[in-house]
Amino acid sequence: MKPITLLGAFLVLSGVFMLMLVPTPRSEIVRAAEDDTPLADLMLEAQGTLKKLRRSVRKEDKRDESLELTDQLLKVTLASRLLAPPMIEKVPEAEKAAFVTAYRKMMLDVARATLDLETAVLDGDLEKAQELYKKIADMEDPGHEKFTEGDG
Ligand code: HEM
Numbered sequence: 001m002k003p004i005t006l007l008g009a010f011l012v013l014s015g016v017f018m019l020m021l022v023p024t025p026r027s028e029i030v031r032a033a034e035d036d037t038p039l040a041d042l043m044l045e046a047q048g049t050l051k052k053l054r055r056s057v058r059k060e061d062k063r064d065e066s067l068e069l070t071d072q073l074l075k076v077t078l079a080s081r082l083l084a085p086p087m088i089e090k091v092p093e094a095e096k097a098a099f100v101t102a103y104r105k106m107m108l109d110v111a112r113a114t115l116d117l118e119t120a121v122l123d124g125d126l127e128k129a130q131e132l133y134k135k136i137a138d139m140e141d142p143g144h145e146k147f148t149e150g151d152g
Contacts (some may be wrong), residue, residue: 039083042076049073050137053117057129063121066129070118073136074111081107085147103147110139 056062
């Protein structure tokens with residue numbers, strides 16, 4: 001009988017453990033899932049792509065990888081430009097159109113810099129490519145200051 005008792009105890013304990021893993025409504029995990037938007041997903045993709053680009057643009061032998069990454073970043077940026085930031089809900093009605101226009105134009109700045117980066121990679125101009133990488137990365141903070149509610 002002992003093995004059954006042990007098995008029973010194990011099952012009960014695993015059940016309790018699993019319940020502990022279920023996030024409470026206040027947990028960060030649940031909040032992140034609720035906050036998840038198509039734009040946030042694209043932004044996370046941009047983040048991953050940029051992280052890889054930072055290294056690849058320094059190396060001649062990573063040309064193909066860099067071209068793949070600039071292509072991804074361009075697609076993500078062009079898709080992002082058509083999605084209004086969630087913050088739009090809090091913008092007064094009369095300012096909404098200008099807000100969306102400014103947002104879209106800034107995304108176009110990122111897309112344009114990404115095209116310039118692709119050109120630099122194609123030219124094998126590593127120095128220029130690194131400058132342009134930085135130019136793109138430096139747009140993140142101003143973009144978030146203007147178009148997010150401050151915690152990103
Ligand atoms: C260029 C480099 C950029 C990177 C790597 C980047 C990355 C990110 C990341 C990681 C998030 C958080 C996603 C999440 O909630 O899990 C985010 C959110 C956001 N970013 Fe960016 N971002 C960049 C540029 C920009 C620019 C230029 C703008 C505006 C023109 C912008 C607008 C936003 C907005 C509106 C959100 C909130 C999205 C939402 O909650 O739906 N980002 N970004």
